[in-house]
Amino acid sequence: MGRTNDSMLTEFLLVGLSAHPKLQTVFFALVLWMYLMILLGNGILISVIIYDSHLHTPMYFFLCNLSFLDICYTSSSVPLILDSFLTVRKRVSFSGCMMQMFLSFALGATExxxxxxxxxxxxxxxxxxxxxxxxMRKGAYVPMAAGSWVSGLVDSVVQTSLAMQLPFCANNVINHFVCEILAILKLACADIAINVISMAVSNLVVLVIPLLVISISYIFIIATILRIPSTEGKRKAFSTCSAHSTVVIIFYGTIFFMYAKPKSKSSVGPVNQDVVEALISLLYGVMTPMLNPLIYSLRNKDVKTAVKTMLGRKNSDGV
Structure with missing residues (x-):
């Protein structure tokens, strides 16, 4: 099924939550709503940053990149997720599955x-x-953002290329609703030691090193804030960093749980395992991109002022 011979796989079957139709209906409505909120929230944030010249600073440049990244990331997987909820077994071509996996991995690593x-x-x-x-002049922050995109793409090229070289001899059923790299590696009928080593190096480069940079940066940030004499100055400084730190905790926490935890063939039943993986994927793939614009804008006076100004001018233009 889904192959032309014993060595060439032509398609994968995405099972997802097909054994739980009631859950599929709930998840479909929930993920669709969250995806629309992602497009709306991040789209507004990007528009505001581009529109208001006062927000043309390095911080908002990075934030604009983050919002665009979140839109691209969710768009690379959410349509397939929604489609998988509507069918018992979603058929995806081998090349289509690899392309979706490449995009999701690249954008996740970039973030x-x-x-x-x-x-x-x-x-x-x-x-x-x-x-x-x-x-933080333009000659510094633009290459920093560009380097993030390039590093994510290079990492994904390596991981996807190694995965594509694996033979899939017996099983083409993915117990997931997207082409997720760990789920695909489980189907290989060859030694995946090289893939495991490559994933470990990838975890070090795009997970551990950035997290070390973040941790060390915040150690110095907190030490500097504590030396600020005024309470108002401390509050303002903490407020500036609170949004980023919140996003980091949610994003990295979920990724480490998914990719860095040991994979074991435990006694957890298949029903419970499906539900757990669905919830983790939902949190990792949809929840964080939806929360990012809210976290960064609700407590940011500059963004709220820019939104009011932009909407006010549009209303006045329409009169």
């Missing part, structure tokens, strides 16, 4: 590195406020 770059930006802004304009 890891980008969050590290954003931490460096906050470190310079708080620890060296007078030198901030000179250090």
């Amino acid at each position: 890891c590195v980008l969050l590290g770059m954003m931490a460096l930006d906050r470190y310079v802004a708080i620890c060296y406020p007078l030198r901030y304009p000179a250090i």
Whole structure:
């Protein structure tokens, strides 16, 4: 089924939550709503940042990249997720599955590195406020953002290329609703030691190193904030970093749970395992991109003022 001979796989079958039709209906409505909120929230945030010249700063440049990244990331997987909820077994071609896996992995890795770059930006802004304009000039923050995208793409090229070379001899059924790399590696009928080593190196480069950068940056940030004499100054500084730190905790926490935890053939039943993986994937793939614009804008006076200004001008133009 789904192959032309014993060595060439032509398609995968995405099972997802097909054994739980009631859950599929709930998840379909929930994921669709969240996806629309992602498009709306991140789209508004990007528009506001581009529209308001006062927001043309390194911090908002990185935030604009993050919002665009979240839209691209969810768009690479959510349509397939929604489609898998509507069919008992979703058939996906081998090339289509690899392409979706490549895009999701690349964009996820990019976001890891980008969050590290954003931490460096906050470190310079708080620890060296007078030198901030000179250090975080356009010649610095644009390459930092571009480097995040390039590193994610390169990492994904390596992981996807190695996965595509594996033979899939017996089983083409993916117990997931997207082409997720760990789920695909489980189907290989050859030694995946190279893939495991490559994934470990990838975890080190795009997970551990950026997280170390973030942690060290925040150690210096907190130490600097504690030395600020005024309570108002401390509150303002903490407020500046609270959004980024919240996003980091949610994003990295979920990724480490998915990719860094040991994989074991435990006694957890298949029903419970499906539900758990669905919830984790939902949190990782949809929840964080939906929360990002809310986290960054609700407590940001500059963004709220820019939104009101933009909407006010549009209303006045329409009169």
